[in-house]
Amino acid sequence: MLNLTYIYRLKLNQQQSQTYDAWLETSRRVWNFALGERKDWYNSRSCRIDACRINCEYIISADAPRPTFASQCLALTQARKTNPNLREAHSQMLQQVLRRLEKAFIGMWESGRGFPRFKKQGRMRSLLFPQLGVNPILGSKVKLPGVGWVKMRLSRPIPDGFVAKQAQVVKKASGWYVMLMLQANVDVPNFVPHGQPIGIDIGLKSFLATSSGEQIARPQFFVDLQCKLKLLQQRVSHKKLGSNNWRKAVAKVSRLYEHIYNTRKDFHFKLAHKLCDQVGMIFVEDLNFKAWAKGMFSKHTLDAGFGEFFSILEWVCCQRGVYFAKVNPNGTSQICPNCNHHTGKKDLSERIHCCGECGFQTDRDVASAMVVMQRGLAAVGHTVSQP
Incomplete structure (x- = not known):
């Protein structure tokens, strides 16, 4: 199985751009809320029960489980029923935000990275869609969740035999871009030493x-x-x-x-x-x-x-x-x-x-x-x- 990632510039209209800007803000709020929930749980276990600070302390029930990706995804599903902003955003895209937060904590535990930080307004710049519909690419257009068909600058053609499996929409200073993950069922050869x-x-x-x-x-x-x-x-x-x-x-x-x-x-x-x-x-x-x-x-x-x-x-x-x-x-x-x-x-x-x-x-x-x-x-x- 061979995976390639091609980057193309998108030509979003005003309505499509506003939709993705709103989704970026929703993703930022989901990240901050989930991070705050995890941080509060850790702070509530940071000292002994007989040595709490007098002025303030995080108090969470002793039998409360540690927030995980699975538990926060379940809470997100329940929150989408009452929150209109969460309901309008793509569900799998919001789940990927929680998955990225989980990877940040794994990186902190295993690789010695710093504690994940809250994101201020404008710091969330990408939307990951793990699944695309059937035939999402037609010529120089790509069908993205929430906005439909979008024109893109096809700087290089899609290789024959490759299928677009997922897309990541990125907002940069110069505009919007899409990173298409292309997949083909081919074997990658192992090159042996040869030549000069x-x-x-x-x-x-x-x-x-x-x-x-x-x-x-x-x-x-x-x-x-x-x-x-x-x-x-x-x-x-x-x-x-x-x-x-x-x-x-x-x-x-x-x-x-x-x-x-x-x-x-x-x-x-x-x-x-x-x-x-x-x-x-x-x-x-x-x-x-x-x-x-x-x-x-x-x-x-x-x-x-x-x-x-x-x-x-x-x-x-x-x-x-x-x-x-x-x-x-x-x-x-x-x-x-x-x-x-x-x-x-x-x-x-x-x-x-x-x-x-x-x-x-x-x-x-x-x-x-x-x-x-x-x-x-x-x-x-x-x-x-x-x-």
């Missing part, structure tokens, strides 16, 4: 360096527009909170952030396709980018988006039939790729690799990329094939 290999080393001076000696300059997506962003944010702070001029200024900031995101993602996709055009195997380092984002180069690391690039590169390799693998990153800059001699730790200012044993000299990042390629080939038991 290449190793990739990422850095801060250059975006990446390859084992073939190529170095890609690092675009500064956020840094280049930081002054403009600062100016727009200052204009927001000078407007009266909640006024029309304040909303217009906030929209300009949102559009600039979206522009930065789009340019970064476009660069990642183009670079990934360029790399796949050259080789049949790509090896990268298995790095902890969360730790990088907390270091002294956090701004530059987040601006480059290395983690997102590796995810995109892996996906493009799967689509292009290129073998992709991650290798151990420890000590890649301390080993000579020519004689495997351990050269010792280098300072960040030392940009040239010079081996004291064999005299091999090259750029530091290129040498690390060559070591990455050698480790990848050793892991798959493959030898370099001559072009």
